[in-house]
Amino acid sequence: MSLLHRIQHAGDALNCHGDMPTRGRYTMGIAGEKFFRAIKEDAQLQATICLDCDITYMPPRLYCEQCFAELDEWVDVEPLGHVHTFTVVHQDLDEKPLPEPLVIAFVTLDDTDGGLIHYLGEVEPEDIYLGMPVQAVFKPEDEREGSITDIECFRPV
Amino acid sequence: MEEFVYESVYLRRDDFEEGRVLFETWDPNTQYAWDAGVAIGRYLQELKAGRLIGRSCPECNRVLVPPRMFCESCFCPTDAWVPVKDTGTVLTFSRCYVTWDMIQLDEPQLPAVIELDGASPGMGIMHMLGQVDPDALEIGMRVQAVWKPSEERAGSITDIAYFRPLDSSKD
Numbered sequence: 001m002s003l004l005h006r007i008q009h010a011g012d013a014l015n016c017h018g019d020m021p022t023r024g025r026y027t028m029g030i031a032g033e034k035f036f037r038a039i040k041e042d043a044q045l046q047a048t049i050c051l052d053c054d055i056t057y058m059p060p061r062l063y064c065e066q067c068f069a070e071l072d073e074w075v076d077v078e079p080l081g082h083v084h085t086f087t088v089v090h091q092d093l094d095e096k097p098l099p100e101p102l103v104i105a106f107v108t109l110d111d112t113d114g115g116l117i118h119y120l121g122e123v124e125p126e127d128i129y130l131g132m133p134v135q136a137v138f139k140p141e142d143e144r145e146g147s148i149t150d151i152e153c154f155r156p157v
Numbered sequence: 158m159e160e161f162v163y164e165s166v167y168l169r170r171d172d173f174e175e176g177r178v179l180f181e182t183w184d185p186n187t188q189y190a191w192d193a194g195v196a197i198g199r200y201l202q203e204l205k206a207g208r209l210i211g212r213s214c215p216e217c218n219r220v221l222v223p224p225r226m227f228c229e230s231c232f233c234p235t236d237a238w239v240p241v242k243d244t245g246t247v248l249t250f251s252r253c254y255v256t257w258d259m260i261q262l263d264e265p266q267l268p269a270v271i272e273l274d275g276a277s278p279g280m281g282i283m284h285m286l287g288q289v290d291p292d293a294l295e296i297g298m299r300v301q302a303v304w305k306p307s308e309e310r311a312g313s314i315t316d317i318a319y320f321r322p323l324d325s326s327k328d
Contacts, residue, residue, distance in 0.1 A: 016190070016191040016192075016193055017188065017189070017190050017191075018188070018189055018190075018191065019187060019188045019189070020187040020189070021187070022184065022185050022187050023182065023183075023184050024181075024182065024183045024184070024185065025173065025180050025181070025182050026180060026181045026182075026183075027168065027178055027179070027180045028178075028179045028180065028181075030163060030166075032179070033178065033179055036179045037179065040179075062163075146179035147179070147181065
């Protein structure tokens with residue numbers, strides 16, 4: 001690569017610029033596929049349950065992390081939860097200022113032992129508090145594509 | 158203990174394109190800048206000017222091509238730029254009937270390591286051979302660089318188009 005690089009000016013000789021075209025595709029896996037299908041098709045959150053350990057996994061897992069049992073008990077979960085923690089983000093990944101600050105929160109979902117990391121919306125950053133009740137806002141069906149962004153955000157109840 | 162084993166799921170391109178499997182796509186930014194360094198920087202500039210240069214080692218007196226700022230044999234800094242000729246000797250070669258991305262070729266590419274005249278024995282650069290019958294190649298063959306016209310040269314090893322057999326009458 002380096003020796004094949006073309007320079008236009010003598011001063012450019014010391015730097016060779018390149019790019020490695022790289023595209024990642026991450027499949028959801030068996031549990032993830034079922035989870036995101038339910039979001040895409042029914043705007044429905046689902047969890048798996050380990051009855052022995054009394055744990056409700058959100059997002060759903062295929063195996064119990066405590067007893068390693070296979071989990072095939074699926075339950076519907078209400079799109080309601082509480083802000084466990086949050087961050088107000090003012091810069092993008094390249095450290096450029098954002099036009100509007102984004103709020104990212106870990107939202108614990110009611111009646112589960114887990115939660116989702118997502119945006120908080122329809123709320124001013126200064127009005128957010130830990131433990132604030134929120135609910136998921138789903139995109140319209142024709143815009144949902146089986147991704148976590150099928151949930152637009154969580155907004156205050 | 159009971160075992161749960163899921164069979165592997167083999168996915169084909171169609172499964173992605175026809176929406177049978179959910180997935181996320183992302184394109185990481187993998188741009189980079191590589192510092193050619195003092196020796197290779199100068200080497201590339203000289204190529205643009207149609208010249209080949211090496212560096213000499215004050216300890217072992219070898220002439221190193223491509224140039225480097227230290228001698229890997231003596232672990233001392235090299236101390237002078239040395240012009241070398243664009244003629245040389247084939248040290249090894251290959252007849253390649255497939256490109257790097259596995260496209261079959263009717264006419265082979267002929268990569269070779271060429272020891273340049275003026276460089277120390279074994280100091281070879283990798284390049285392509287041309288204007289030659291692939292079956293007539295042999296180790297020890299005398300060759301000469303065919304340079305691109307100066308207006309097409311860009312400060313790259315490809316400023317030499319290829320090496321061709323040296324006309325023995327002028328050698």
